[in-house]
Amino acid sequence: MMLEQRIQHACEELGWSRVPEVLYQHAEQASKENISYLEFLDNLLQEELRAKYERIILTRTRFARLPFQKTLEEFDFTFQPSVDERRMRDLATMHFLGHQENVIFLGPPGVGKTHLAVALGLEAIRQRYSVYFTTANELVESLEEAHEKGTIRRKLRQYTKPALLIVDEIGYRKMNNAAAHLFFQLVAERYEKGAMILTSNKSYSEWGDIFGDNVLATAILDRILHHSTTVNIRGESYRIQEKKKAGFLRLDEDGKPMTL
Structure with missing residues (x-):
């Protein structure tokens, strides 16, 4: 004993x-x-x-704080042939993360941008990197609140500390001037220091509308794209496809979805 x-x-x-x-x-x-x-x-x-x-x-x-857990193995590459599976497998080695590079997924809603971002985030965690997920809207609201309270430096450290920061849904809501400048400040803080994965439903030419300032948008893109990989996804929405399979959706004469 x-x-x-x-x-x-x-x-x-x-x-x-x-x-x-x-x-x-x-x-x-x-x-x-x-x-x-x-x-x-x-x-x-x-x-x-x-x-x-x-x-x-x-x-x-x-x-x-990932919104769900989905891996690359669960992504249907046959449904989205515009996504190069070999390229995604290469990104999953986390080579981009070790070199503080960015990955940007562009495409319409429902094509799997967030799924791929989360899958890479899970792989980064598996390889012992720290990861933090947020939507663009949550991010700017958090930064604005910290700015008002005088704790912006502390909040920026929270977003710059993780090895990988995932910012989802850039472009779903336009940013006011203050929010756009705070977003730029974050991008500048992480520039060549930490990798980011960004998803957006807007092409780069439309980012001036997102930030309400073409000059500021150019400055943001200049830092994001300097060391980066862009994945353009062109295809049908998974959600629409599932509704069509279930018989809950049909198309009108112009090919637009009609909910039953």
């Missing part, structure tokens, strides 16, 4: 949670299969390392 208590105490001091759970299972296996002392120790250490990795992934996934 004294030995069991010593082992339990040692594991607690070392911060090991998995070894106490599997110790006797591995000890019994070692005895039955005549496993060497070193192999027995290695098995226990590998169990603890796997548990530690799982805890890290769980913590970073929670911190990332």
Whole structure:
């Protein structure tokens, strides 16, 4: 009993949670299969390392605030042939993240931009990078509130600290002058220091309308696109396709959706 208590105490001091759970299972296996002392120790250490990795992934996934969890394996590349699967697999190596480069997904609503952004975010977490997800609207509202409270520097640090910042839905709402300048400030802070994934339903030529200022939009794009990869997605909306399959949608004479 004294030995069991010593082992339990040692594991607690070392911060090991998995070894106490599997110790006797591995000890019994070692005895039955005549496993060497070193192999027995290695098995226990590998169990603890796997548990530690799982805890890290769980913590970073929670911190990332992803809207859902979808992987590249779940993306239907046959439905969206404009998305190069090989290119996406290359992005999933996180080479772009290590070089503080940006990835921008452009395309109409429902074509899978957010799915791909989240999938890369999950892969980054799996490779032990810190990730944070936000919509453009949530981002600027947060920055505006911090600016009013005089805590803008602290808030900017929150958005510049993660290795990967995902900003979804740029262009769904136009920004006022103050919000546009705060967004520029964030982009400038992360420029060549941290990677970003951005999604937008607007082409770059329309970003002047988003920010209400062509000069400011040019300055933002200049920093975003300097080291970047742009993925243009041209295809049908997954949501519309699912409605059509379910018989909840039909097209009118002009080919426009008609909800039944």
